[in-house]
Amino acid sequence: MSTMHLDIVSAEEEIFSGTVKNLSAAAMMGEVGIFPKHTPMITPLKPGEIKVITENDEEMLFFISGGVLEVQPEVVTVLADTAIRGEDLDEAKAAEAKKRAEEALADKSDNIDAAKALAELAQAAAQLKMIETLRKKSK
Amino acid sequence: MSGGKEIKGQISSIKNTQKITKAMEMVAASKMKKAQMRMAAARPYAKMIKNVVGHLASAHQEYRHPFLVKRESVKRVGLIIISTDRGLCGGLNTNLFKEVLKKVNDWNNQSIEVDVCAIGSKAEKFFKRLNVNLVAQVSHLGDSPEINDVIGSIKIMLDNFTDGNIDELYLAENKFINTMSQEPGIIHLLPTEPNKEDEFSHHWDYIYEPDSKSVIDNLLVRYIESLVYQGIVENVACEMSARMVAMKSASDNASNLIDELQLIYNKARQASITQELSEIVAGAAAV
Secondary structure (H helix, E strand, O other): OOOEEEEEEEOOOEEEEEEEEEEEEEEOOEEEEEOOOOOOEEEEEEEEEEEEEEOOOOEEEEEEEEEEEEEOOOEEEEEEOOOOOOHHHHHHHHHHHHHHHHOOOOOOOHHHHHHHHHHHHHHHHHHHHHHHHHHHHHO | OOOHHHHHHHHHHHHHHHHHHHHHHHHHHHHHHHHHHHHHHHHHHHHHHHHHHHHHHHOOOOOOOHHHOOOOOOOEEEEEEEOOOOOOEOEHHHHHHHHHHHHHHHHHHOOOEEEEEEEOHHHHHHHHHHOOEEEEEEOOOOOOOOHHHHHHHHHHHHHHHHOOOOOEEEEEEEEEOOOOOEEEEEEEEEOOOOOOOOOOOOOOOOEEOOOHHHHHHHHHHHHHHHHHHHHHHHHHHHHHHHHHHHHHHHHHHHHHHHHHHHHHHHHHHHHHHHHHHHHHHHHHHHO
16 A cells, blocks of 8 residues: 655644555544545644644644645645634634734623634534543553 | 043943943853754754645645635735744844845835734834834744744735735745854745755655545645745844844944053053153253
């Protein structure tokens, strides 16, 4: 069975780099499974787990809070986010930075809190799901 | 024995200062190691995302992102400047600010206006005094900065670029060369020209999911963020090594000063003893 090279990196550290047989990840449009010689593809990832089968048939699980998946026939790259992202959330951060620049007092409106809670919830749910899978496996 | 006591006091106060500078030197040295490790850890992401953006640029794509399109006339530019939060790190910030001032003057001569985003409190203070248009500011990121903290400030600049408020975006940062030397530099961020080193002979394109626009938007924002983040992490390493070197030379200067003062003190002491002796001898001769 052929193999491909996989790199999982986040802005703050390198998470995984090695040769793998296949992987599955939670893409924006649904779960995707990638095998070697896949046609080039690029898609954002949802918060969730990445399941990797290494060349030694070991199964590895990584949790990421979103990111980008790039697929080339021989090389797959996962650019993982370290921060919880979301359009509203980024907007809020921008507003904060601006406020700091204006040296005004920050007042957070409700919808920002809601967006943040939603993003955190998605992340927590994904984390929970992974813990469950891990538990099932150990049984 | 006039002056002896003063000199002694001076010596002890310099010794106290030396203790402080030595402690700071050692703290900076240990922090520097960690900062360098962090810098190395951030490198794979920067490399990977550069590769991916390079692939994107060489792939045949129907959608040209505004970040990739060069504008004909430049009326206003954005400048992100990365500085330290604390001082006592030699000429690190000063050298960078000098470089920035030169560039800003250049722009002013071409009647190009400048919007500044200051990262680090030194830059903030500097630009407040300078009376430029400060649009975003973030400071006190600590020794282990997180990308989370700078997303907002970068977004302001990127939004300004997308909206056409600024036509070019620059990043002023210190490059870490080695422990002894850091080099200030200003690099061009937007519009970006990804490397096209690995050019593919045939036309090909990605499968974009859900669509090319959102994917590319997403990726390019992350690309710029990663460049800025890399700059910030590098700046921490620069700060620590600059501080270590500065504090080392301060400690060395202090020991030189102490040696000199010790010599003066000894001379003064000897002179006063000689004087006393000659007074006694002269007194005995007179009797």
